[in-house]
Amino acid sequence: MFKKFDYYAPKTLAELFELTNENNEAQILAGGTDLLLKLREKTTPHKMLIDIKKLDNFRGIETKDGYLRMGALTTIREIQASKIIREKYTALYDAAKSFGCLEIRNRATIGGNIVHASPGAEFGTPLFVLAAEAEVIGPDGTRVIPIHEFWQDVYQVDLKDNEVLAAIRLPYYEKMVSRYHRLSRVKGMDLAIVGVSVLALDPANIEKREVKIAMGAVARIPFRNKEVETMLSGVKITNELLVSVKEKLSDSIAPRSSSLRAKPAYKKAMVGNLTEQALLELGLLEEGE
Amino acid sequence: MQEINITVNSKEYTLTVPPYMSLLEMLREKLNLTGSKEGCGNGECGACTVLFDGEPVRSCLVLAVEADKSEVTTIEGLSNPDGTNPIQEAFIAEDAVQCGYCTPGFVMAVQALLNRTSEPTDEDIKEALGGHLCRCTGYEAIYRAIKKLVK
Ligand SMILES: Cc1cc2nc3c(=O)[nH]c(=O)nc-3n(C[C@H](O)[C@H](O)[C@H](O)COP(=O)(O)OP(=O)(O)OC[C@H]3O[C@@H](n4cnc5c(N)ncnc54)[C@H](O)[C@@H]3O)c2cc1C
Ligand code: FES
Numbered sequence A: 001m002f003k004k005f006d007y008y009a010p011k012t013l014a015e016l017f018e019l020t021n022e023n024n025e026a027q028i029l030a031g032g033t034d035l036l037l038k039l040r041e042k043t044t045p046h047k048m049l050i051d052i053k054k055l056d057n058f059r060g061i062e063t064k065d066g067y068l069r070m071g072a073l074t075t076i077r078e079i080q081a082s083k084i085i086r087e088k089y090t091a092l093y094d095a096a097k098s099f100g101c102l103e104i105r106n107r108a109t110i111g112g113n114i115v116h117a118s119p120g121a122e123f124g125t126p127l128f129v130l131a132a133e134a135e136v137i138g139p140d141g142t143r144v145i146p147i148h149e150f151w152q153d154v155y156q157v158d159l160k161d162n163e164v165l166a167a168i169r170l171p172y173y174e175k176m177v178s179r180y181h182r183l184s185r186v187k188g189m190d191l192a193i194v195g196v197s198v199l200a201l202d203p204a205n206i207e208k209r210e211v212k213i214a215m216g217a218v219a220r221i222p223f224r225n226k227e228v229e230t231m232l233s234g235v236k237i238t239n240e241l242l243v244s245v246k247e248k249l250s251d252s253i254a255p256r257s258s259s260l261r262a263k264p265a266y267k268k269a270m271v272g273n274l275t276e277q278a279l280l281e282l283g284l285l286e287e288g289e
Numbered sequence B: 001m002q003e004i005n006i007t008v009n010s011k012e013y014t015l016t017v018p019p020y021m022s023l024l025e026m027l028r029e030k031l032n033l034t035g036s037k038e039g040c041g042n043g044e045c046g047a048c049t050v051l052f053d054g055e056p057v058r059s060c061l062v063l064a065v066e067a068d069k070s071e072v073t074t075i076e077g078l079s080n081p082d083g084t085n086p087i088q089e090a091f092i093a094e095d096a097v098q099c100g101y102c103t104p105g106f107v108m109a110v111q112a113l114l115n116r117t118s119e120p121t122d123e124d125i126k127e128a129l130g131g132h133l134c135r136c137t138g139y140e141a142i143y144r145a146i147k148k149l150v151k
């Protein structure tokens, strides 16, 4: 058995906000793959769970006024199966594919992954380079927040007690490619030791090309190195440039030494390799040098 | 306590359960369906795998109340009237069972795989089994059993 709690499954937004307004300590239940684990631990008391899965407002992947809206309840399996995500937002597909195992992917949601906000959360770096926004809904209406501002700290996001994450919005660019790679001790059933997402806008036009890189599990929240992005944007990416980029990336992070999964030195050595792998797959590296 | 209506192995039940009871506990303790096992209780081993509205999930990480108005299939629901099942037979033929604790979970994962496709690729098989732990067999025999079954 889990520790004792009450359970409600509201069917309308009005019911949801009535519950959240009256119960500051209530916890939102989505797929439960983080929350239910916590409820087994003896230390954390929980009084009330509010299951949002009966609400339709938070489901589905759809195109809307120039962006893709992904409901917070979209499961990792649905992301993996989505054609538009695989083709246009490939880093998200990569993240879904490396996530947990099939049974977990069937339950776990994108919303839960983001709100739980663990430093190595699979969707952290892909959403960062894709310039995603969090659509937050509360009794007073909707707020839209850039994803990197939504993450305030490890396990801490910009949500008031009576608000929930409704959806993720992804801007659409005609010419955009992206990849995500992670290292873990075992393939699948472990969180990332380190993860890297690389995105390029207008990849075939070297002068106009814009490159973005985000790293996960190396700091309290996903981290972008703007200096390195500038070095890589608008120029041919030669081997020589890559060497200094890898050095800069490594120098720019200071992973905590208490990490259970790898030593800081290993993470520092690996961010560059994952970046190189992604750049190579995206066809952004100059050949034959 | 909360009342739920749930279909398990094609039989309908109305049950009264505490909200903090897992689906696994409900199946084992309320319905006496003890085929699904608790290995880790943390979603990591796969021994508790059941089909929830047709898709494989970890029943240790689902609440019984979340399964209200849903359909659940457990290992007990897979056997033919004579008590056998092709996946089970394939496992026996290849010696893919030793202590057997993990087996119901593996069999459910394979059933879910076969429900998705009758011709799974090697990649599909590996994806289906990826989250299932077995301490005894070393996996080779399990993989072989599935390969033979789908050939
Ligand atoms: C075996 C196993 C393997 C895993 N593997 C991975 C992995 O490879 N990579 C990875 O990143 N994670 C992994 N996880 C962690 C977990 O599955 C993910 O973080 C998952 O995305 C959480 O989503 P959920 O829907 O299950 O969240 P829940 O557990 O339901 O919720 C998580 C937190 O977010 C809150 N919340 C959820 N949805 C909302 C919302 N819409 N609005 C407001 N608050 C909300 C909840 O209150 C809770 O605090 C794994 C977990 C397990 C058990
Ligand atoms: S008991 Fe559920 S996954 Fe191990």
Ligand code: FES
Binding pocket: B096, B097, B098, B099, B100, B101, B102, B103, B133, B134, B135, B136, B137
């Ligand atoms: S047969 Fe013993 S754990 Fe798999």
